[in-house]
Each structure stands twice: as C-alpha cells, then as structure tokens.
Amino acid sequence: MPKGIGKLSSLQVLKGFLIANLKNTPSRLGDLAKLKKLRRLSIYIGIEAVMQEKEFENLKEISSLRRLKISWAVVSPKLKKEIDRQSLDFSFPPDLEKLDLQGIPLKEVPSWLDPRQLTNLKKLYIRGGELCSLDHVGEETVTEFKWRVEILRLKYLSNMKIEFPKLKEQFPHLSYLERVKCHEIEKDTYEEDIFWSKSQAAGKCSRA
Structure with missing residues (x-):
C-alpha cells in the first residue's frame, strides 16, 4: 500500500x-x-x-x-504465539455493522470478539481457521450482553463444535444462520450443515 x-x-x-x-x-x-x-x-x-x-x-x-x-x-506454529499477542490489541469503531473474519489462527475466542465491543454489529461471518468456540473462558454472558447480530455465517471451522440451540441462545436476534462444515468428526466428515431463517414456518431449520 x-x-x-x-x-x-x-x-x-x-x-x-x-x-x-x-x-x-x-x-x-x-x-x-x-x-x-x-x-x-x-x-x-x-x-x-x-x-x-x-x-x-x-x-x-x-x-x-x-x-x-x-x-x-x-x-x-512458531509465529502463532506472536499472532496471539498481537491479536489482543484489536479495537473496532462503534458503528461497525459487518465483520468478516477469514482464517483466524486462534483456537480460543479473542477478547475483542465480544458483543460488548460490537454493540451495533448486524452481520458476522467467520470462515476457516482454528477457532474452537465462541465462548469466552471464565466469563458468563449476561442477558444484556447477548449478540445483536442478525445474520451469522460459520463455515469451514473444523475445530468448532457448537449446537443450534446454543447459537440461538448466544444470538437471540438471528434472522438467518449458516453453519457449514463445522466440527470435523473424522477425516472429511462433519456435523450436518444448517441453513436456518427466522421466516421459516414454526422456526424449523433445514439440514443439508
């Protein structure tokens, strides 16, 4: 640049x-x-x-x-420790509406990926990388700090095991969800994909 x-x-x-x-x-x-x-x-x-x-x-x-x-x-692997340290410094503008993260090299969710920092975020996409969970270790997420995200896409996250009910609890304002190739059970075998929209009758989710 x-x-x-x-x-x-x-x-x-x-x-x-x-x-x-x-x-x-x-x-x-x-x-x-x-x-x-x-x-x-x-x-x-x-x-x-x-x-x-x-x-x-x-x-x-x-x-x-x-x-x-x-x-x-x-x-x-030798660079991951440095990346982990550097990643602690992220800070976002208050009116950010869409965040797209690709290939995030951290296993634990970083402190900045938090609804208390991203209060106006409407779209969150996480694709690829090593992230295992969206839970902050040792913290309880109280009701007023739930995500306000409406569209959530989680793709190609082989380490991440996260069930649909848990996602709806963490993201109560969801109108659309994709979970594709997450949680690799064995080589090239993943949990069922989920494509869900709030507009679907009776809140049912379709599975591919």
Missing part, C-alpha cells in the same frame, strides 16, 4: 490493505484514521506480518467504517 494514502480523504472503499513486514508496508493502519469517509475496508495479514505496538487499536478511529474484513495467511 503506497505512502500518503491518508491524503485520499474522499475514499469510501479500500480492499486489500496488506500488513506484511515493515519494509513492504509503508502505510499503516494509523494512516487510515484520516479517511473520514471510509465505509468498507478489507485487511490481509501476511505470513511475515509485523504489527506495530497497539496498531489494531487504530481501527476504532475510523469512525465512518461500517464493513470490515480481516484475512490471515496460513502461519507456521
């Missing part, structure tokens, strides 16, 4: 913002805070990514942002 991107003050959509090593990432997330009209952003975190201290806290400064996509490259 070229230097000076912060000068594009009228930019509304930015796709493919790459975070790599310091040499190949002349622009940083802090520069995007100057884009006061930016509504859609996609970020790719490369295999050699080097994040500056608290870099992802700058996301909350992009107050106009409504849709955010973050993709992670496949990383080696």
Whole structure:
C-alpha cells in the first residue's frame, strides 16, 4: 500500500490493505484514521506480518467504517504465539455493522470478539481457521450482553463444535444462520450443515 494514502480523504472503499513486514508496508493502519469517509475496508495479514505496538487499536478511529474484513495467511506454529499477542490489541469503531473474519489462527475466542465491543454489529461471518468456540473462558454472558447480530455465517471451522440451540441462545436476534462444515468428526466428515431463517414456518431449520 503506497505512502500518503491518508491524503485520499474522499475514499469510501479500500480492499486489500496488506500488513506484511515493515519494509513492504509503508502505510499503516494509523494512516487510515484520516479517511473520514471510509465505509468498507478489507485487511490481509501476511505470513511475515509485523504489527506495530497497539496498531489494531487504530481501527476504532475510523469512525465512518461500517464493513470490515480481516484475512490471515496460513502461519507456521512458531509465529502463532506472536499472532496471539498481537491479536489482543484489536479495537473496532462503534458503528461497525459487518465483520468478516477469514482464517483466524486462534483456537480460543479473542477478547475483542465480544458483543460488548460490537454493540451495533448486524452481520458476522467467520470462515476457516482454528477457532474452537465462541465462548469466552471464565466469563458468563449476561442477558444484556447477548449478540445483536442478525445474520451469522460459520463455515469451514473444523475445530468448532457448537449446537443450534446454543447459537440461538448466544444470538437471540438471528434472522438467518449458516453453519457449514463445522466440527470435523473424522477425516472429511462433519456435523450436518444448517441453513436456518427466522421466516421459516414454526422456526424449523433445514439440514443439508
């Protein structure tokens, strides 16, 4: 991403913002805070990514942002510890409506993936990666902190075992749900896919 991107003050959509090593990432997330009209952003975190201290806290400064996509490259085991540390710094703008996470390399749900941080989120997509659960270890989610997400898509999460009743409890405002190829029971065998919409008669869910 070229230097000076912060000068594009009228930019509304930015796709493919790459975070790599310091040499190949002349622009940083802090520069995007100057884009006061930016509504859609996609970020790719490369295999050699080097994040500056608290870099992802700058996301909350992009107050106009409504849709955010973050993709992670496949990383080696020795880099996962660093990614885990860096991932603690995520912070989102208050009016974010859609969050799309691809290839998240963490097994435990990070602290920032929390309804208390994402109070206006309507769409949540999580595709691929190592996430095992959406539960925060050692925390109780009280009623007022339930997700307000209306559309939830969970795909290709072989480690994640999460039942439909549990999802409805965590996401009481759901109008549409997809759960595809989650919880690999044995090699290439997954729990039944779920495609559910609130409009279906009597709240029944169809299984593929």
